[in-house]
Amino acid sequence: MSNRRIRKVVILGGGTAGWMTAAALAKVNTPPQFEVTLIESDDIGIIGVGEATIPTIHWFNRLVELDEAQFLRETKATFKLGIEFVGWNGGNSRYFHPFGRYGGPADAQMFFHRWIRASLGGFPHGHQDYSLATLAAMANKFGPPAPDPKSLFSTLGYAYHFDAGLYAAHLRRRSEARGVKRVEGKVERIEQDPETGFVTRLTTHRGQVVEGDLFIDCSGLRALLIEGVMNSGFEDWSHWLPCDRALAVPCERVTAPVPYTRATAHAFGWQWRIPLQHRTGNGIVYSSRFAGDDEAASTLMANLDGKALADPRLIRFQTGRRRRSWIKNVVAIGLSSGFLEPLESTSIHLIQSGIAKLLSLFPTRDCPEETAGQFNRVYGADVESVRDFLVLHYSRTQGRDEPLWRHCQAMAVPEGLSLKERHFTRTGRIVLSTDELFREASWFAVLMGQGLRATDYNPLLDTMPADENLAHLLRLRDQMAKAAATLPSHEEYLRRVMGTA
Template sequence: MTDNRIRRIVILGGGTAGWMSAAALSRALAGQRVAITLVESDTIGTIGVGEATIPTIHWFNQIIGLDERQFMAETKATVKLGIEFVGWNGEGSRYFHPFGTFGPPGDGTMFLHRLIRGRADGDTAPTEAYSLTAQAARSGRFARPVPDRRSLLSTLGYAYHFDAGLYARYLRGLAERAGVTRMEGMVGSVQQDGEGGFVRSLTLDDGRVVEGELFLDCSGMRGLLIEETLGVGYDDWSHWLPCDCAWAAPSAAETRLTPFTRATAAEAGWRWRIPLQHRVGNGYVFASRFQDEAAARASLLAALEGPPLADPRLIRFTPGMRREAWRANVVAIGLSSGFLEPLESTSIHLIQSGIAKLLSLFPAADCSPLLARQFNRIFGQEMLDIRDFLIFHYHATAGREEPMWRERQAMAIPQTLTERLAHFRNSGRIVLSSDELFRDASWFAVLDGQGECPGDYNPLIEGVHVQDNLRQLGALRSDIGRAVEALPALSRP
């Protein structure tokens, strides 16, 4: 039998995407005599502001064998329990998108219908009162969720804020110890075969040649292999997601850590605030059609809680995705596969999602187009699902009169999002596929927070008397209150 196994993998680009890929592949392929080479240049900067994550990061950290305590120390990480949205329904408004679930353990999506019914019958408690994670975040308390599904503590969820540059450096150490070879250099040319367009080697600017059977493009928005070499094309989503620039600047660390990200609506976009152990990450994502770069920079600086620790850095981008993230023997991972602004902290998730799908569909050296089509289908659908979630944040705003926001409120939205909103408005149902990243609790938090009102609830819950349902809701609030008081106060790692 002919040996058709991949023996050489080349990763183009370092940063978070490159070193996450190197760490995961070296772990998954340990003992299989596969050479992994990562090519990067210190002269090429990285975006490096993806400092907020979502709970799926635990999966990745587990598969590469990270020790949480060491990882948090090395990356200056802090605990993240969710995202607070400020000003999205006008000045002074705020709501919280918590990780974990709403309601008691084991009630799942049905609890949301119990809550909708309770409100129709007179319950006026805020939505946050039904989330243990949200109440813990507001109180500055934290405990890791427990595996016992009968415990209220099982409803907790958490992720991290961390320094993306330190994370990449930490992963680099793990990958190199696992046998990954790093080559410093710039790519001067790319060699392809004449038939299928497969990439066969990279020639660096000093003449060194790097050969491989599988190439991962982690070159960032440039997409040196997937776009500049293979020309797969790009779907531009800026008619739905108008922000195309961001200023980023660090400020001094907090004395008392805030266990959540804050996203504050502004005149032509929104500002992020991400607390780390050693500093606070700040940024302003804005639409250049509605505000020039100098005015946006001034807006960010005026909103900082203290002087910046470095000059603000400008990042330009086009929201959208490659029409194919895998073509021939090139797989785009991270920003080379597309860009979705960090409103719901999905950038690092999409890196690990691409890696997970590649591991699941790992090819032989012929890189069957069947595998590429499946990868592109499922990864593309994930990008579309997240896109719709982000579009909703912009579209369903109220109380903001700036031109950018008025345009967002009036815009036509994708049919997929229109259908989802129709279900919720009609019956309180959040219709999801089994593979979607954001589940019922996340959608409900944002739908509810931005003022969407369900017209009904699932009639299956009417077996419980009105007063019994209201009493159960009250008892749950009390249980959550007691559980929060028993949690330890959050301390620095």
């Protein structure tokens, strides 16, 4: 059996995807059972726009044993309680997608039905008053979730903003300390076994040959192995997600960093704003069908908070995924497996998703088709669920009549999304599978934020008299406001955790 074990893993490409994969493999490979070699070139840039994350980042940071204080210092990170959406329903409309839960610690999913019942009866207070993360974010405050499940603070959730380049460098240092070998160079030759079609070795422009049993394609949008060699094919989703370009530019930080990402809708796309300790990350995502690069750049530069620190960098992309992310002995992780725009900060999550599935399905040297098939099924389902969540933002935009938004409002949406919308509007229920990334609170926030309204609620709630339901909601609203007021400012908490004055 031992001669069937993987002895050499080769990662093609660095950046966030490559070094996250290397760090994870190095951590689980103790004591060492196989070699890990990563090939990257300093001459090839990284996309590097994924500076915002979602709470699943904690799984990975725990896996590789990152110290939070050191991580915050070395990556210039800030905390993130959610995403504010501005202008998606026209004008200065705003709504917040919070991390964590709505309602009190004992409410769980029934909170949505409590609030819907009251709202249908004329209750004047909005659902955002019942998210502690939303209240804290809007007051520029921060606190971590409490370990006591009975505490109101246990309903909080959080993620981070960080400098993607510094994060990759941080992981590289840790990976190399755990035995990962880095090879500098551009791959010029890829060889395959003539009988099996498995990739056997890569040769760099310097003539260095790297052999392997398992190859992880982290070469970004170029997808050198999974597409260039394995011809995976691409499933185009641009009919649902029409934006195909982005411009990214950092600017000076002029105010204290807020604990949330902001996504502002424009006539032909949307703009992100990501606050870090040392600068603010900005970018505009747009459709080349509805705007030229110069127009997009002008809009971006006119809406910066501070002085630009570089010229805008253009990124061309096509939304969609590889038809198969694992073929023979090649596994694509990160952008090589497909691209979903950064509207909900899911890029790094999808890297983690690929890594987690690779670890649970880690193969023998013959890479059984059954193993690859299972990876492709479960990873594909993960990507599709994220796709549907993103499509919801576009298809349900109201109050905008620009050509891009009229196109999105008229398009047919994936059936899975349509089913979720019908369930919610008719019954107040949010129907999810057990493995979906975004849970009930996220769907509720965006469904409500994009203007959908439930017309009914769970009938079991009628066992409680209406006045008791209202009294519960009023007490909880008061408790939420008082709890948020006790939290320290985001900047104060950040300094406290990092141990700086």
